[in-house]
Every structure is written in structure tokens, then in C-alpha cells.
Amino acid sequence: MKLATWNVNSLKVRLPQVVEYLAAQKPDVLCLQETKLEDEKFPVNDLNAVGYHAAFSGQKTYNGVAILSRSVSAEIAKGIDGYEDPQKRVIAATIDGVRVICIYIPNGESVVSQKYQYKLGWLERLIAWIKQQLEAHPRLALLGDYNIAPEDRDVHHPKFWAGKVLFSDPEKAAFRDLIALSLQDSFRLFEQPEKSYSWWDYRLNGFKRNLGLRIDHILLSPELAKQCRSCSIDRLIRANERPSDHAPVIVEIEC
DNA sequence: ATGGTAGAAACTCTA
Numbered sequence: 036m037k038l039a040t041w042n043v044n045s046l047k048v049r050l051p052q053v054v055e056y057l058a059a060q061k062p063d064v065l066c067l068q069e070t071k072l073e074d075e076k077f078p079v080n081d082l083n084a085v086g087y088h089a090a091f092s093g094q095k096t097y098n099g100v101a102i103l104s105r106s107v108s109a110e111i112a113k114g115i116d117g118y119e120d121p122q123k124r125v126i127a128a129t130i131d132g133v134r135v136i137c138i139y140i141p142n143g144e145s146v147v148s149q150k151y152q153y154k155l156g157w158l159e160r161l162i163a164w165i166k167q168q169l170e171a172h173p174r175l176a177l178l179g180d181y182n183i184a185p186e187d188r189d190v191h192h193p194k195f196w197a198g199k200v201l202f203s204d205p206e207k208a209a210f211r212d213l214i215a216l217s218l219q220d221s222f223r224l225f226e227q228p229e230k231s232y233s234w235w236d237y238r239l240n241g242f243k244r245n246l247g248l249r250i251d252h253i254l255l256s257p258e259l260a261k262q263c264r265s266c267s268i269d270r271l272i273r274a275n276e277r278p279s280d281h282a283p284v285i286v287e288i289e290c
Numbered sequence: 291a292t293g294g295t296a297g298a299a300a301c302t303c304t305a
Binding site for chain 2: 044045047048095097142182191192195236237238239277279280
């Protein structure tokens with residue numbers, strides 16, 4: 036089983052690239068973030084036509100998440116249980132016996148911003164909810180744009196980034212809290228190239244200079260981690276014409 | 291690496 040995640044930064048613009056990616060990788064599941072589409076405008080028919088079902092939760096202009104899958108998804112749930120949030124950042128579904136949770140963690144803007152406080156509060160709610168979800172679903176995968184680079188090796192210039200949003204101590208602590216729930220960072224289960232990143236700023240020629248951060252992750256429950264055979268970042272997707280600023284991350288699970 | 295891109299939508303906000 037192949038599970039992937041990709042922040043597409045507008046599904047309207049990126050739909051042709053998503054269709055191409057589905058054809059190339061044939062993932063069983065593809066989680067999307069920043070679809071930036073109201074549900075009425077979600078391209079269900081285009082995705083059905085290439086063999087994928089879609090569950091989605093979107094809004095105009097900002098945010099928006101979706102789960103595309105070859106098999107029909109069950110128990111679709113939107114948002115974090117018991118947390119009213121007008122921003123569409125979470126969708127979950129059970130697919131082929133795996134609880135797939137697609138998340139778009141707030142960016143936070145900067146550590147002095149109100150949005151950073153929203154991010155930290157949001158993470159607290161997420162962690163409490165995932166703890167419950169793990170009890171209910173031992174085969175669980177948490178995929179998405181975390182907007183957190185967990186370690187120095189996930190950042191092109193850790194000294195420059197120290198204390199900044201995406202790499203501040205409270206954010207890294209929240210990531211460790213998720214790991215402490217027994218989740219494993221699938222990327223680090225395997226040997227990886229140095230300077231592996233999943234996001235590069237559109238500005239400053241970030242991709243060409245590999246000035247990136249690894250902020251897109253696939254965390255797996257122990258049962259799934261045991262069956263995980265590979266995890267990689269499809270960095271070449273970032274070299275497309277009119278690219279998203281993120282590359283997809285993909286895992287193979289033996290099941 | 292201390293600038294300024296990309297997307298959506300409206301002339302600005304978000305990332």
C-alpha cells in the first residue's frame with residue numbers, strides 16, 4: 036500500500052500535476068493540503084475519471100484538505116473532535132483498514148504573531164485528539180503539512196532558523212509530543228540523502244539553491260511503522276513548471 | 291539568506 040501527501044497550494048492550478056502524479060506513482064492514498072477550494076468546486080469528476088474517490092473539506096481562498104483513494108473511504112470525519120475551527124485543516128477516513136488522517140497545521144506567520152498562538156493552541160488540541168484516535172485505531176497514519184521542521188538536519192541553515200517560526204522550540208516540542216504518543220517519523224526509519232527537504236520558498240531561488248525545510252511528514256502508528264518499507268520525498272515534482280512550493284512525500288507499507 | 295514569489299481575489303492577505 037502506498038500513501039502520499041502533498042501540499043498543492045491551489046488544487047485548481049495544480050490539478051493537472053496531481054493527475055500526472057497519480058498516474059506516475061499510483062498511490063493508494065493521496066492526502067492534499069491547501070486545496071483553496073469550496074466543496075462545490077472540488078474537481079470530483081476529474082479525479083473519479085482517473086480512478087480515485089475523494090473526500091474533502093475546503094473553503095474559499097485559504098486552507099482546504101482532501102483524501103484521494105483508490106478504494107472507497109469509510110468513516111469520513113472533518114476537523115478535530117470537539118474543537119470548533121472555521122479553518123478547514125483536518126480530514127480523516129478509513130481506507131483498506133488504515134485510519135488516514137490528513138492535516139494542514141497552521142503556518143504561524145512569525146513567533147510574535149497572533150497566528151503563532153493559534154498554531155500552538157491548535158497543536159495542543161491536535162495532540163490530545165490523536166492520542167484518542169490511536170486508542171481507537173491501531174493502524175493509523177498522520178500525513179500532511181506540519182509546518183514544523185523537527186530537527187537541525189531538516190533545515191538548510193539551522194543557525195539562521197533557530198527561534199523562527201517553523202523551527203522554534205515550542206513547535207519542535209509539539210512535534211516531539213506527537214512522537215511520544217508512539218508515532219514514528221517514517222522518513223527517519225530509513226537512510227536518506229543529506230539535505231532532504233519537502234518545501235522551498237518561491238522567493239530567493241530557494242529550490243535551485245536547495246534552501247529548503249522538511250516540514251511535510253508521514254507519521255505512523257507502531258503497527259504500520261513495523262510494515263513500512265520505504266519513505267521518500269519526490270523532490271523532482273518541485274522542479275515542474277508552475278510548481279507547488281512543496282514536494283510530495285510517499286511511503287510504502289507492506290499490506 | 292535579510293530579498294521578494296505565488297495564489298486568490300481584490301488593490302491585500304497568507305504562506
